[in-house]
Amino acid sequence: SQTIHQWPATLVQPVGSPLSLECTVEGTSNPNLYWYRQAAGRGLQLLFYSVGIGQISSEVPQNLSASRPQDRQFILSSKKLLLSDSGFYLCAWSGFPPLANYGYTFGSGTRLTVV
């Protein structure tokens, strides 16, 4: 069965420090991968999505970047964190075509607090 792993679960980082959040998927190949962010009390905003290794699409301009060095690995990074980067980050995957399975599977999330 397919599983998605996301870590760390919580993170407290000072302003100006770098960030690296990792997400891996098991049990499937060539998944579509997504990073979403949820600010406190707000909805979910798509940040990046990837349809293959090295292929990254950005939905919003921001202080963050994403990379997909391997088929089932998706990394969210920042060189210098801002206070506004605080939030709950969720990684998700879907099959290709994306709707061949029941939908999208989400990781357990990373709660990032920038201080």
Next chain:
Amino acid sequence: AQKVTQAQTEISVVEKEDVTLDCVYETRDTTYYLFWYKQPPSGELVFLIRRNSFDEQNEISGRYSWNFQKSTSSFNFTITASQVVDSAVYFCALSSNNAGNMLTFGGGTRLMVKP
């Protein structure tokens, strides 16, 4: 562009009451998919249902039921005999192949069920 609107930001009910969460969507695509997710306080997103645009049959799963009406672009979610464990944020979401297969989320509805 796709859009999902959940007009109710917060709903409070007493246990055993029925409650309906509204969802209205916008899309130019003729083939699309609608989803409901539950986000408990722990933060993870729990898949509840996926509905195809060409299948307007309503669905019931235990105490949960969904009413899909293409004529009004709505996909409402009803919880019958609500329980305290139903307390969570509920998200409606939309996806289509022509929109890059990305999930567009509504702003979410926070449901509080009081004993």
